[in-house]
Amino acid sequence: MSNSRHVFLAAVVALSLGIAACGGSNLAATGSAKGAIKIWYSNNAEEVKWGDAVVAAWNQSHASEQVTAEQIPAGKSSEEVIGAAITAGTTPCLIFNTAPAAVSQFQKQGGLVNLSSFPDGSSFIEGRTGDRAAQYKSPNGSYYQMPWKGNPVMIFYNKDIFTKAGLDPANPALKTYDDFLSTAQTLVTKGGVKAAIWPAPSSEFYQPWFDFYPLFIAQSKGKQLVEKGVPQFNNADGLAVANFWKQLYAKNLAPKEAGQGDPFATGQSAMAIVGPWAIAVYGGKVKWGVAPVPTKDGMDASAIHTFSDEKSIGMYSSCKNQGTAWDFLKFATSKDSDGKLLDLTGQMPMRTDLSSTYSSYFSAHPEYKLFADQAARSVEVPNVPNSVEMWQDFRSAYSKSVIFGSQSIDEAFKGAADQIKTLVKS
């Protein structure tokens, strides 16, 4: 702690204002202007490689509309960095790492360009993403984000630990909640691990996306947390999922405190809830297998929905050459660019025709096929006002009732549902 911490807020404001004074205005921006643009992309090595390749390909044939690419500046989260840049007027034209949960906030800030305002805006997005595109529409019916790539989450497991525990590593019993709990108990008792599964139990608003939400989506056959302004989790499906997790915590099969480092990579935990990005990350370190998330009574894998963990592309209102930005956005989400993305990162482009378009890739990389099948049944966070606040309220209720058990789940979920109903309407 520092002596100046007592003016923390003031410093934050000062920083924002100071940067704002240097920023430009978006008033001059037009939807058809062409010229040089700047983009930000994610800073993981695979996406950097993809970004550099796509930008180089574009720049080769667009001498007067050069694209400069930079990694998104470091910060606690991309959302905070982007939020600050919007305030300062320093956002680039496109950011290839816009979280759908933050879109309503960025839109309220006046930071995003309405992509539906381009003549082929909505048709391009819907043509590429199909029915799933509807989840990315803002409440006013327009697209302020282009759904780009998903990481449909599934259960990743360590085959060696399953073998050590005497479980079948090729076909583990993880389908129903009872199966999963029994497998988890065996793993901890005989597998020599601290945890069967170790999702972060901390209070951040986005943590439900990697514990409650994927299982809720599966159990409810594809429902979002909130639909048409009505919370969907305070019912039998939501309570079943919450009670399942509560048992894992109560039986110490999932720890109530955060692990140090990556518990799955370090062999402290036998399972993790992750997307296909994990293949590149864990591939060389862990002998892994993958299974769909469990449901209460078990479901056929082909019917299971899950959380998309999708990242979108946002066009930001500080962009002056929006015509070029739109053209580049289409170029970067073309069949070729998406193929390159799949090839370099293993992440799933948000296309309707994923498996058939890139059939040769999936033949050569069968380990990604399950994720590709799952991608077609992925569900997004709801695009509602006060989205971050909504998730924070949900997380607080979940922590209180499920992780720490200091309130009944029924009571906590009812309270959260009442709060959220008001929040998403304002």
Add this chain to the structure above:
Amino acid sequence: MLGDQPIGYLFAAPFVLFLVGIYGYPFFYAIYMSFFDYFFSAPGAEVVRPFVGLGNYARVLQDPLFHLAIRNVVIFLVINVPLTVAISMVLATALNAAIPLRAFFRAAYYIPYITASVAAVGIWLWLFSGFGLVDKILGPLAPNPSFLINGLWAMPIIALYVTWKGLGFYVLLYLAALQTIPKELYEASRVDGASPVASFFAVTVPGLRPATLLVVITAVITGANFFTEPYLLTGGGGPDNQSVSPVFLIYRFGIEQNHPGYAAAIGLLLAIGVLIISGINRFVLERD
């Protein structure tokens, strides 16, 4: 009108400008924001930020999370401030005496203060987590749930951590203050037959009163603004918000949720509270 040395204003000007620009302007802007349903927006964006008067303050004062945060500050200060004063005063006195390895110990106590919080927190996590060393040593005597996810223990552990981390700085303050106590006073107390403990209470403690005032006020200000510890050590104010602090809430509401008007109201209420406590401390400790 400008006095005998007008050039003094010139020398003071950079700091005055710094103070006005970095502290003054944002402070008054924060007051302004606290009266609005304010949010940060893009330059040139047409947005509506309604005037809410004292609405943010009323909501903050009714917010159970804010009550919890204030309770946590009180717990923190009750543990941290007396411990900081007592331990750093005793350590400074010991390090002021002619003991073996004095320079080593002086450096050793200072190291945590200059160590990055993330690294220091990592060590405490290793010590106090459920799978940590302290739990292992305590065995069946360890609390259940373990320290950092135990509503009763989370705040005391945070207070102990901050005490440990800041000790080096306060020892240094006391060491400097000890040099100002005349040696004759110790000689006189020895002649009067006082034991070392008696002369500590009769000479050292009163002699360090001005330094103690500084230590108490500094510890209260920094302590009331704790943020890193609930953020890193207890997984975001856990368990179940039992270690949230006002500054943590400012971060959550102001930065994460883009409600800086509400966050500014929390900040200003906190600043008023700290001013009042510091005023009381000064009144009590400066009395003759």
